[in-house]
């Protein structure tokens with residue numbers, strides 16, 4: 401009796417894999433990945449799924465399915481873009497990529513401001529192999545800081561406004577080290593700093609996805625141009641020269657609640 405039950409379980413678990421569309425007829429890693437609407441759960445076709453640092457890009461089919469036909473080793477950022485939806489990203493690695501992933505993406509809201517949906521590399525392209533997510537850096541550094549100006553709506557103060565960083569990797573702070581996000585033993589860096597209209601509003605001490613930073617109401621300029629700056633940290637144990645912490649981030653948006 402027990403044996404039959406186990407067998408049934410086994411076939412039930414296998415079913416989704418058999419039902420998934422095959423491309424090329426060979427079994428592939430990453431089969432059965434899907435992009436759905438986070439609210440309705442309905443599949444989203446034609447969504448662009450990319451691993452920017454790998455230079456890899458694909459699209460979901462009519463059933464929202466996609467395969468990752470590329471090698472994923474260390475942590476890397478996976479991005480999903482679809483018109484009418486908020487840019488989405490998630491940090492994945494070999495273990496995560498080997499299992500079927502279901503990614504729920506959210507419809508964009510009228511007040512959303514997309515500041516940047518490209519991969520940004522801050523730093524100086526000089527980093528240790530033990531750094532958090534080293535070996536994944538391929539996008540050339542744009543320097544130690546990133547600044548962008550953008551309009552905010554006239555009625556934006558009727559809401560709480562947040563800067564949302566979709567994904568960030570490579571931060572080598574003391575906290576990132578203690579959380580084992582890197583394997584550097586001898587040094588750590590100051591945290592990246594976030595400035596809004598010239599005032600420091602946050603320090604980012606850890607790597608991760610979907611980090612939300614509240615914009616102070618007193619600093620917001622409704623119906624005018626506002627400015628965000630992200631400045632990477634420096635290696636606090638390198639005194640001979642300035643060694644900026646090399647970090648990568650993706651999907652900067654202003655979202656309201």
Ligand SMILES: [Ca+2]
Nearest residue numbers: 526643644646
């Ligand atoms: Ca560096």
